[in-house]
Amino acid sequence: MRVSWHGHSIDFQLDGSVSATFWLYKNIASMRKASLIVGTRTSLQMLKDVLEGGRNLTSLRIYNDYHSTEHIEVLPPLPPQLEQLDVERCLKLTASPALPPALRKLRCIRCVGLEALPSSLSSSDVSVLDFSGCNQLASFPELP
Numbered sequence: 001m002r003v004s005w006h007g008h009s010i011d012f013q014l015d016g017s018v019s020a021t022f023w024l025y026k027n028i029a030s031m032r033k034a035s036l037i038v039g040t041r042t043s044l045q046m047l048k049d050v051l052e053g054g055r056n057l058t059s060l061r062i063y064n065d066y067h068s069t070e071h072i073e074v075l076p077p078l079p080p081q082l083e084q085l086d087v088e089r090c091l092k093l094t095a096s097p098a099l100p101p102a103l104r105k106l107r108c109i110r111c112v113g114l115e116a117l118p119s120s121l122s123s124s125d126v127s128v129l130d131f132s133g134c135n136q137l138a139s140f141p142e143l144p
Contacts, residue, residue: 028054048076055079058102064089078103087111099124108134117141 028050051057057079062072063086073092078085084105087093093111098120106126108114110133122141131137 024050025053028057044072044074044076047072051076051079056081058082059084061086061088062090063087064091099126101125104128106130110134112136115139 047062051060058081060078060082062075064072072090073094075087075093075097077097078100080100081102082100083102085099085103086105086107086109087096088107088109088111090111090113092113093108094113095116096108096114096118098118099106101124103124103126105128106121107128107130109130111131112133112135114131114134115136116139117137119141122143126143
């Protein structure tokens with residue numbers, strides 16, 4: 001997992017250990033401009049906890065690293081300040097939660113199980129959309 005803020009970044013393994021988890025939970029609330037890269041080896045509960053604590057996150061990338069046997073099937077509620085969401089190779093993801101109004105960039109790449117997008121997409125200010133390789137996408141809400 002990479003955590004970055006104010007032009008600095010730290011790489012560390014968020015493996016469920018007490019020290020890594022404690023550090024992240026203690027510091028994420030103070031991060032204003034942050035990016036998280038989360039492999040699918042990270043549990044959904046840990047991702048939920050990170051997103052709840054990271055209410056000021058502006059960028060989030062979630063990807064499947066191909067070595068994991070776990071796949072994210074649903075995304076937890078997204079931070080209200082989120083401006084960029086990149087989801088890659090989440091093969092079992094079928095739908096997205098409501099999108100925050102601040103979202104400007106939405107990329108879902110090779111999420112082959114993605115079938116629908118939330119209706120909140122039509123009320124967002126998204127200016128960049130990329131759904132490359134999302135072959136099951138059956139519906140697309142009307143855009144402004």
